[in-house]
Amino acid sequence: MAANIIATRIADFLKKYPPFTSLSKEELYHISSEAVVCHFESGDYVFRQGEAGSGNLFVVKEGVIHLERQEEDALVLVDICDEGDLFGVRAMLSGKPYVFHARSAEESLVYALPVALFKPLIESHSQIAMFFAAGLAGGQAGLLDTHTTKRFPYQDSGSLLNWNRPLEKTHGELVWMAPDKTIKEVATVMTDKKIGSMVLCYANGELAGIVTDTDFREKVSTGKASIDAPVSDIMSTDVVTMPLGQPLSNYLLKMLRHKIRHICITTDGKPIGMLSERDLMAAHQNHPVTLVYAMEEASTLKKLTDLRNQADDLIRFYLEQQVSISLTASLATHINDALIRRVIDIALQEVQKKSGAPPVEFTWISLGSEGRSEQLIRTDQDNAIIYDDVNGSTEDKEKVKQYFLQLGGKVNDMLAEAGFEYCPADMMAGNPQWCQPLSEWKQYFSGWIRQPQEKALMLSTIFFDYRRVYGSESLLVQLKDHLKKEIRDESIFLNFLAKNALKNPPPLSFFKNLVVERSGEHRHEFDIKARAMMPLVDIARVLSLDIGQLDEMNTVARYHLLAREEPKRKELYHAAADSYEYLMRIRALNGFTHHDSGRFISIENLGKLDRQILRNTFEPIYQLQQMLELRYQLSYFN
Template sequence: MSNSIAENIANFLKEYPPFNYLSHDELIQVATSIGVVNLDKHKTLFQIDDKLHDSFYVVASGVINLSVIADAEETLLNKCYAGDVFGLRPFFAKNNYMMTAKAREDSIVYAIPINVFKPFVAQNSQVLDFLLESFATNTRNPFDKENRGKLITDNVYTENQTTEIQYFQSLAYNKTPIKIAVTTVIKDAAQLMTENLIDSAIVTDQNQPIGIVTDTDFRSKIANGRFPITNTVEKIMSSPVITVPENVSVAEAQLLLLKHNVSHLCVTADGSDKSDVKGIISEHDLIVAQANNPGVLIKEIKRALSPKELKQVREKLTDLIQASIAKNIPLPHIYNISGEIITAIVKRSVELAILDLGSPPARFAWLSIGSQGRKEQLLLTDQDSILVFEDVSVEKYRDVKDYFLKLAKRATAILEKVGYEFCPNGHMASNMLWCKSLTDWIKQYNSWMKTPGEKSNDISSIFFDYEIAFGEGKIEDAITDVIFNNSKNNVLFFDYLGNDTLRKNPPLNFFKKFNLEEDGEHKGKFDIKNRAIMPLVDGARLFAISLNLRGINNTYLRFKQLAMIDPKYSEIYLNCADAFLILSKFRTLEGLKNDTSGDFINIDELSKADREKLKNALGPMKELEELIKDKFRLTQFS
């Protein structure tokens, strides 16, 4: 390629990450090796199941559509414009493409050889970080908020593009690797590997790794006659070994293989070559791991034909949550992934009920409420839901409602078998009170909001946190419109809701000691749900409705958004957001440890540091309480 063409390509690339992290000379080196591909409109560059190319691609001009097959339909995943990078799968996997790349219009793309670009990935931490974050999050360019030069990967997790899963995705690997001494004869090592059907052996000294022998070494160093098989493995082993700790993530492992251009990683006790060998990770292990992610779980859910199969997926989700907590992944990311999978489980439960009963006689919406509606349910707690069906004629109403009650009873029974207990308060779609027509639901919300307190035993604030799991989105929108229309200048309703928020027993007593349960099954324990977490949940909901914050149900996200739309009190909202995450993590750890709802914590089992951390997280609650008293006239229901 002539210098002038290479110069032009280099000048183009430097405007977009990750190329803007390279020097001019490095860009010229890349540009000189680039292949220019002209694509006519609708021409395919690669498609699903094609063998991987030896290049990845940058759009020079035009538009490239990336699509996947979901439920037997081709779904457009993204559009790539000038500067966008795509087709990165050859960097990270050996199996075929999982996307189709097709020109939306006449386009030109640059093909950058993987072997040319690999050294820049290994040598430049910013390029490595770009690829790592982009690969793990599967999003547009994470460094470019204006979407210029977005990087599209070829790993499809779910239709909704779950985030950062591979940072904490579990990685199964061989925990009983073959270990041999440096004096082992090559022939004996080869025979041992053949007998055990394994492609590697770790050379150790006092159980610490000093080298590794793989099938590749036999092909490149023995088969061609470089060394006789009577030599010791010291002659052909690769040394030093690239080592990783036991909790290494899929993304981290993939990038280390890429960075060091190796096919295996040695797992050791502390991640260094100075500690005991614990296992071996191969490229094959990483390919298998890519099939064990939320996207696959979603597919398993869609194929499930029984509660037993759904329960198996839910158990995998618990493992995923536990692994993410162990790696200190931010809780909002875990909520996002968990929420999508749980919603899919609920949806499939409704679908199985429909398969059993036959087609619904009217359109409807199944709404998860409470913690499921807020996408905050990490532990196996009880289920909460309502069912809203479209208005029908008077003569059809009874039959239609009977159908939906039967449907709801079947669906909730399936969810109970999955592990979600029936709501002790009966807040489920299978309860005839919470399964009714849109008009009846509008009357219900009107009653709750216009005359609060008159039938206070019927109202629960969880009915104001909901997420559609199945059915007509327009029905959910109609409920939302009713709530926010009724909230305008509704002093009485916010008086009721504000007092209800402040009615919880305080978490700390006058002497700043934890208020513990005085009797019952949980005597001596701290009720972290009702004394600490729920006041924050209730407060976030109260301000969200009063400030017309639609479409955001998650408590953490509500507080973050409130800080933006009500900047005068942003510090309080942000403190509450942080406190909510800390308290939720305490509850989740408790629940995972004891296989419970995590609602009650034994304070005595916490370290001194954790007790102080927990106590400090309760501080913002007082600020929130004072803000509620200041913002709302809490008189009639005080």
């Protein structure tokens, strides 16, 4: 009877903590009935480094257990386990000796659970397997191969919007014709078959090109090509192809990135069918492309704002359903870009009524998180205008500047009405400082690089993450080439930028508590942006600029590129990418919950599992900071 009471008490304790929360009452009791209660005085060892595994998994009931690693003559504190924490996992999973000391830092009670009973539960419970795969037990981070397990949970097969579901077949059989057929013949078949695109193949089945409704509108109806000419005259040879069987999200991402509406599906390199945006829309209701189409046709700011509010609901749903962050962020970026472009069109129409067409080419760029395609929730604006240099008098130059300032101000006001708040630091296109000709922007970039003082470094971290949303691509290419040359000529700038990247203190205290704000409005809250996200963003930027990579601004994509450039550090870079994706998700969900930017998180409202996952995301930050310290010899830069 006493044993039954003890087992019940152990089960009642365990069910409060992950991963035991996933077990049934019967499973918990079965494990608890075989558990051993162990008492340790301060300084006692539960096990020592190098000892053979005891056949138990340990859970702290009361007290504190330090996990320590012996390194030559030094004893390194690896982790601190308190109430509800598990340890001894490595030996359980690997069957190898313990790699740490486990020492009681104060009088402690520990439950020893038999591995023989617990190990089968890992195989039968996916949530428990995910717990260990994510490295959520004491001293376990980095235990499993990141290529065979996912560090954070992804959507399961039962999700309402299962973007991980593979494309099993195309809609109907492939309709194709030869490239030497006439435009009229191809158009007739497309009309009869009621299809919006036609794949063109050679006699051996190899792909030659593609023609779409857009080609007929832009090249035939305008008189540029005769209907009796071969269709090869108007076809596109740069056909985007993908193999059958990829997750639906991959096809959608490809469409968004290439700004296309059709993908040719292949098997063994031969075309077998077409996939269109309409097909994807049919696969899922509430498809974001529907919102984008509606935004592109919206005639009023109110309609745009209503549509963007709908998008918030969709983005939040994606986050809650564990749709991948890369897809969710791409969709949010695509929606925001569609809104910004439509706002610029509306503002241009108003400006043109008074001042005529734009006097020279210009580019609207997004900066900061939006420039990196990472803005999941609407925050304040960061944008600028680059326009072509004016050859003329001072008066002519001033007229051009006033034209674009007027446009920038109108767009900023309209975006604010649509829920994108004004930038508190006024880093917006309506500010004369950030509405400049290309030559002035080149001088800005050169000045920041050649005189890397505190303000220059701060501006670099904002303006070097830029992305064209509207207007001339050529202007941005010229600015990018200038930036690349300046960094190559003034490489010492990267040392200062690296030093600046380490300005934020570590996210954890020595005792692995989350470092929270000590005063002010957000006292006792965790600043996830400054403490965790910005260090990862800043480090990725420095390393990318160092290798001359200026085409990709997204932080996760930067780390994946770095992993390919430095194979020896690929595990660290992939871990940094995973951490950043998790931080993006938790911040966005916090923002949606509290109707703010999500930057400050109440630690008290986080469950133990969430706190542990959050702590584990910080390990790559420490390693990257140490790497920067050595690589750029930052001890010499004060």
